[in-house]
Amino acid sequence: MYNCLFLVAFIEGTNLKSPQNVEVYIVDDSCILKWSGSDEFVSNVTFSVDYQIPEIDDWIKLPGCQYVTSTQCDFSSLQLNVYDEVKLRVRAEKGNDTSPWYEVDSFIPFQKAQIGPPEVHLEAEDRAVILNISPPGTQDSVMWAMDSSSFTYSLVIWKNSSSGEKRTETVYPRDKIYKLSPETTYCLKVRARLRVQRKVGLYSPVSCINTTVENKLPPPENIQIDSNNWNYIIKWDYKYENMTFQAQWLYGYLKKFPGKHEDKWKQLPDCENVKTTQCVFPRSTFSRGIYFVRVQASNGNNTSLWSEEKRFDTEIQTIILPPLINLKSVNGSLRVYIGAPKESENKSVDQPYRLTYEINFWENTSDTQSKILQKKTDFTFLNLKPLTVYCVKARALILEEKWNKSSDFSDTVCEKTKPGNTSRTLLIAGICIALLILAAVVYVVRVLWRCINYVFFPSSKPPSAVDEYFSEHLLKNLLLSTSAEQIERCFVIENTNTVSAAEETNHAGEDYKKYGSQTSQDSGNYSNEDENSGSGLSEEVLLQGAV
Amino acid sequence: MSVKPDVIRKCLWPACLVGLFITGILSLDCNFLNIHLSRVTWQNLRLLSVMSNSFSIECLRENKAFELPEEILSHTQPVKNDIKEAFYEASIQAFNIFSQYTFRSAWEEKHLKQIQIGLGQQLQYLEQCLEEEEKENEDMKEMEEEGTKHSATMVPRLSHLELRRYFNRIDNFLKEKKYSHCAWEIVRVEIRRCFYLLLKSIALLRRK
Numbered sequence: 001m002y003n004c005l006f007l008v009a010f011i012e013g014t015n016l017k018s019p020q021n022v023e024v025y026i027v028d029d030s031c032i033l034k035w036s037g038s039d040e041f042v043s044n045v046t047f048s049v050d051y052q053i054p055e056i057d058d059w060i061k062l063p064g065c066q067y068v069t070s071t072q073c074d075f076s077s078l079q080l081n082v083y084d085e086v087k088l089r090v091r092a093e094k095g096n097d098t099s100p101w102y103e104v105d106s107f108i109p110f111q112k113a114q115i116g117p118p119e120v121h122l123e124a125e126d127r128a129v130i131l132n133i134s135p136p137g138t139q140d141s142v143m144w145a146m147d148s149s150s151f152t153y154s155l156v157i158w159k160n161s162s163s164g165e166k167r168t169e170t171v172y173p174r175d176k177i178y179k180l181s182p183e184t185t186y187c188l189k190v191r192a193r194l195r196v197q198r199k200v201g202l203y204s205p206v207s208c209i210n211t212t213v214e215n216k217l218p219p220p221e222n223i224q225i226d227s228n229n230w231n232y233i234i235k236w237d238y239k240y241e242n243m244t245f246q247a248q249w250l251y252g253y254l255k256k257f258p259g260k261h262e263d264k265w266k267q268l269p270d271c272e273n274v275k276t277t278q279c280v281f282p283r284s285t286f287s288r289g290i291y292f293v294r295v296q297a298s299n300g301n302n303t304s305l306w307s308e309e310k311r312f313d314t315e316i317q318t319i320i321l322p323p324l325i326n327l328k329s330v331n332g333s334l335r336v337y338i339g340a341p342k343e344s345e346n347k348s349v350d351q352p353y354r355l356t357y358e359i360n361f362w363e364n365t366s367d368t369q370s371k372i373l374q375k376k377t378d379f380t381f382l383n384l385k386p387l388t389v390y391c392v393k394a395r396a397l398i399l400e401e402k403w404n405k406s407s408d409f410s411d412t413v414c415e416k417t418k419p420g421n422t423s424r425t426l427l428i429a430g431i432c433i434a435l436l437i438l439a440a441v442v443y444v445v446r447v448l449w450r451c452i453n454y455v456f457f458p459s460s461k462p463p464s465a466v467d468e469y470f471s472e473h474l475l476k477n478l479l480l481s482t483s484a485e486q487i488e489r490c491f492v493i494e495n496t497n498t499v500s501a502a503e504e505t506n507h508a509g510e511d512y513k514k515y516g517s518q519t520s521q522d523s524g525n526y527s528n529e530d531e532n533s534g535s536g537l538s539e540e541v542l543l544q545g546a547v
Numbered sequence: 548m549s550v551k552p553d554v555i556r557k558c559l560w561p562a563c564l565v566g567l568f569i570t571g572i573l574s575l576d577c578n579f580l581n582i583h584l585s586r587v588t589w590q591n592l593r594l595l596s597v598m599s600n601s602f603s604i605e606c607l608r609e610n611k612a613f614e615l616p617e618e619i620l621s622h623t624q625p626v627k628n629d630i631k632e633a634f635y636e637a638s639i640q641a642f643n644i645f646s647q648y649t650f651r652s653a654w655e656e657k658h659l660k661q662i663q664i665g666l667g668q669q670l671q672y673l674e675q676c677l678e679e680e681e682k683e684n685e686d687m688k689e690m691e692e693e694g695t696k697h698s699a700t701m702v703p704r705l706s707h708l709e710l711r712r713y714f715n716r717i718d719n720f721l722k723e724k725k726y727s728h729c730a731w732e733i734v735r736v737e738i739r740r741c742f743y744l745l746l747k748s749i750a751l752l753r754r755k
Binding site for chain 2: 081083084108110111145146148149150195196197251253256287288289290313315316
């Protein structure tokens with residue numbers, strides 16, 4: 001109990017409250033911790049601040065902020081890495097009493113930092129104001145060490161008069177505001193911005209300037225830059241006649257750096273002292289990139305001020321060269337090959353953009369042209385009339401959203417189509433004829449073969465009539481009497497033969513053939529000697545054969 | 548069990564619409580510039596390779612791990628804009644770094660000019676691109692809730708901080724080594740690697 005009482009007394013003794021409303025304010029390089037003391041207005045209260053960085057585990061006493069009476073502490077001199085986390089804590093002290101520590105949530109200075117106002121220097125012309133903006137913070141700023149070229153600036157300008165219409169523009173560190181009136185007071189303010197970090201800075205204090213009296217010679221206006229296959233052409237407008245002009249150019253990226261680059265402008269060699277309001281220079285003058293161009297007029301005694309700086313991007317000014325066409329007629333169709341454009345110099349024609357080709361196609365005799373859009377470089381026109389001359393010309397296009405570019409048309413190429421259909425009929429006719437010839441040949445060969453067979457390999461088969469007759473008569477001979485035999489003796493010649501034939505046939509069928517030849521021979525002989533009988537015989541044979 | 552399909556069906560329609568809406572937003576690309584941008588960025592990448600005569604072996608000894616933050620390259624990042632901003636940030640930092648280059652030969656001067664021009668172009672296109680998208684996003688502002696928008700913007704800032712720390716390491720490395728030839732060689736290779744990985748991520752995201 002005694003201990004408890006003592007403890008209570010001890011706790012009650014530390015009645016110092018920790019600081020309230022503790023906030024971190026960082027603007028550019030100035031890092032300030034602010035707080036307010038406890039409610040009671042107590043004198044002789046001091047405050048101390050400690051800090052902690054990730055590598056070191058202990059709290060370190062912040063130099064210059066130990067036992068201070070003020071309610072803020074500047075810790076800019078700490079040489080912290082602005083991208084590393086920092087922890088702070090603050091407490092109040094009175095004599096031997098200390099309040100509990102108030103710990104600020106760990107933060108990253110860069111994230112908390114607010115972009116301060118940039119410094120603006122102005123120079124007046126008659127119709128323009130030249131800006132010279134220094135980035136926020138000092139030159140050796142730690143906070144914006146990596147950002148000196150990253151700031152984007154936006155400017156608000158208005159006439160000091162009552163109407164004061166405000167105009168907002170995005171500007172480079174070294175830039176010009178155009179379209180102003182001479183002998184007028186303009187006021188403006190600028191602020192810096194870091195896009196990616198979503199940081200918008202504070203406005204610079206308002207600065208005002210008077211534009212000068214109008215210059216005798218106005219600057220050239222309305223600068224346009226065009227290009228063709230070999231050159232760039234700058235054109236401009238000018239009020240007066242008999243002037244000489246000169247043009248200068250600058251690397252685009254130099255605009256991003258603050259500070260002077262008046263000396264970085266270079267002369268365009270082909271545009272020195274030109275008398276016309278245009279000037280032509282070869283494409284080879286500029287390698288790929290973004291540039292700025294400006295023009296100045298002079299008439300010997302006086303020179304005008306520089307014109308507006310015109311941005312010029314070689315990528316956007318690219319020229320697409322016309323393609324090369326090759327035609328080939330294949331049967332009833334025409335095959336088109338689109339080739340890469342010819343290189344004028346030895347430089348490689350680098351055209352990595354996806355090209356679409358517009359092909360115009362027509363019959364040489366007719367006027368109607370048909371247009372086709374194609375991405376392929378090798379395709380065929382089908383179903384064309386044979387033996388007709390067709391002509392083709394094409395151009396390359398880039399069809400991307402918001403950017404239409406086309407090349408000139410290529411040379412016209414014409415080609416005659418082959419007689420596709422007639423050749424087909426010829427082919428069919430040819431095939432038919434071939435088949436006919438084949439059939440004829442086969443037939444002739446068969447006939448020949450039969451002849452050969454007949455001559456060299458005759459068949460020993462008797463004629464069919466004789467065959468029948470013989471077979472029937474065999475039976476009759478066996479059954480009939482002698483009278484029949486006698487009658488048959490009239491046929492003696494034949495009968496003896498038949499008897500001998502029958503006898504013979506009994507032996508073997510093979511001799512049949514042999515006999516057949518004998519019979520014919522015999523009959524032949526007999527017919528010669530006994531013509532009548534022979535003929536009668538032959539009649540009988542015929543009669544018998546018929547039966 | 549029978550409730551689930553109904554619920555799914557009920558949720559599917561709005562989910563589809565939201566999906567279409569989101570893809571609609573994401574496909575709001577600055578198409579015009581993209582063809583130039585991709586061409587220029589790949590050109591710059593090639594330039595970074597060609598810039599050096601030879602990478603001497605002794606320089607390898609001074610090699611340091613800069614720890615490129617891989618999270619920003621992961622394909623799980625939902626917002627397309629995020630990686631484009633990361634690429635913009637990387638381009639600015641690379642531009643700043645190369646502006647500090649002190650060349651010692653005419654050959655180096657020529658290449659340095661080219662890379663500065665190239666990076667300047669790249670930055671120009673990226674700025675225009677991001678400005679366009681910003682304008683379009685402003686139109687969509689009414690459709691988005693303030694709260695969700697804030698939370699969405701918190702996340703990218705952290706990843707960009709990682710990228711910053713990475714470039715800070717590179718910057719400090721150059722200062723430490725007093726901008727020696729070897730230090731520049733190592734930095735050149737590192738920046739090329741960083742660009743390559745970012746471009747790859749962008750290309751993959753575009754395909755989705």
